[in-house]
Amino acid sequence: MRTIREGLVSEELQRRFHEAHSVLILTGAGVSAESGVPTFRGGGDSTVWRGMPFEIISSAGMLQRDLPAVWEWFNYRRGKLEALKPNPAHEAIARWQDVFKELSLVTQNIDGLHQMAGSRNVIELHGNVWRARCLDCGARSNARDLRFDRGVPLCFDCGGALRPDVVLFGEMLPTGAFELAAVKAESCELCLVVGTSAVVYPAASIPEIARAAGAFLVEVNPERTPLSDLCDEVLTGRAGEILPLLCQQPNREGGHDASYASIERMRPC
Ligand code: BV8
Ligand code: ZN
Numbered sequence: 364m365r366t367i368r369e370g371l372v373s374e375e376l377q378r379r380f381h382e383a384h385s386v387l388i389l390t391g392a393g394v395s396a397e398s399g400v401p402t403f404r405g406g407g408d409s410t411v412w413r414g415m416p417f418e419i420i421s422s423a424g425m426l427q428r429d430l431p432a433v434w435e436w437f438n439y440r441r442g443k444l445e446a447l448k449p450n451p452a453h454e455a456i457a458r459w460q461d462v463f464k465e466l467s468l469v470t471q472n473i474d475g476l477h478q479m480a481g482s483r484n485v486i487e488l489h490g491n492v493w494r495a496r497c498l499d500c501g502a503r504s505n506a507r508d509l510r511f512d513r514g515v516p517l518c519f520d521c522g523g524a525l526r527p528d529v530v531l532f533g534e535m536l537p538t539g540a541f542e543l544a545a546v547k548a549e550s551c552e553l554c555l556v557v558g559t560s561a562v563v564y565p566a567a568s569i570p571e572i573a574r575a576a577g578a579f580l581v582e583v584n585p586e587r588t589p590l591s592d593l594c595d596e597v598l599t600g601r602a603g604e605i606l607p608l609l610c611q612q613p614n615r616e617g618g619h620d621a622s623y624a625s626i627e628r629m630r631p632c
Contacts (some may be wrong), residue, residue, distance in 0.1 A: 375608070386552065388467070392472060394476075422533055431515055452557065453477055455606040471493040471559060475598065487540065488537075495509060518584060554569075554578040567590070580594045
């Protein structure tokens with residue numbers, strides 16, 4: 364394994380980036396970190412809210428036991444998100460949809476920042492915090508319009524209780540979302556995995572599918588993950604600093620302007 368410092372984006376990655384027709388990007392909480400969205404894991408810590416690990420408060424069991432508590436947790440998170448804006452990583456990804464013949468953007472994030480940056484047809488594996496869904500009739504509502512009654516908002520159509528339209532631990536993903544992402548993974552030439560700890564399944568299997576089908580696999584993350592060893596290249600650093608470099612031509616010295624980033628070449632070119 365060779366580590367290239369000085370923020371170089373390897374020639375091979377530049378070439379693959381410029382020649383690729385079909386690209387898949389899987390994003391996680393880290394892509395929104397530079398917008399101010401807290402990640403769930405990373406730096407050895409995991410999010411806790413009112414003494415509860417988030418895998419408990421964001422779980423199917425908690426929804427059944429205490430729906431008002433789940434709403435409090437999601438109201439709190441929407442409150443934090445309200446003022447936040449996309450960062451250069453979201454913006455670079457949004458620009459790329461007009462660069463590649465086919466760009467599939469698959470996200471585990473529920474914050475809607477990719478769409479705010481201009482990305483279209485985002486495959487949301489874990490739903491969206493800005494939507495609510497009726498437990499009785501399934502109707503969806505804009506979470507900005509909700510009216511709460513004893514801690515739970517009610518459906519405008521049938522009066523039933525609403526829940527956040529997100530996928531909690533122990534719940535199935537939205538029909539077709541994972542299947543579509545898997546089909547795109549099987550046919551992409553380049554797969555970028557950005558800002559995810561790659562521990563939540565089935566989302567974490569998307570890059571595995573892409574790599575098994577022959578895609579060039581690249582991870583962008585300040586930390587190593589369980590996926591790192593499978594990758595062709597690991598770009599160690601922040602998404603908002605690294606992604607904008609990928610579509611730049613190298614400077615005269617052959618490098619880019621990011622001294623923080625490094626690339627580990629996992630597989631000989
Ligand atoms: C399911 C929405 C079938 C809600 C989320 C073993 C035991 C028990 C359970 C399981 C098991 N194996 C698999 C499971 C199932 C479980 C699972 O995977 N558990 C894991 C944790 C063990 N999965 C499920 O339950 C899924 N459903 O399997 O259905 C089923 C159903 C019923 C019965 C049988 C089968 C549903 C999972 C969906 C969970 N929902 N979100 C909410 O937000 O409240 S999960 C949550 O994790 C996040 O929302 C996100 O979507 C997901 C992944 O997190 P990441 O995005 O990766 O973020 P993380 O904080 O972890 O990492 C951030 C990374 O960014 C770090 O690596 C950091 O270094 C990096 N970073 C930081 N700054 C930057 C950066 N990178 C770049 N730039 C920066 N600046
Ligand atoms: Zn309803």
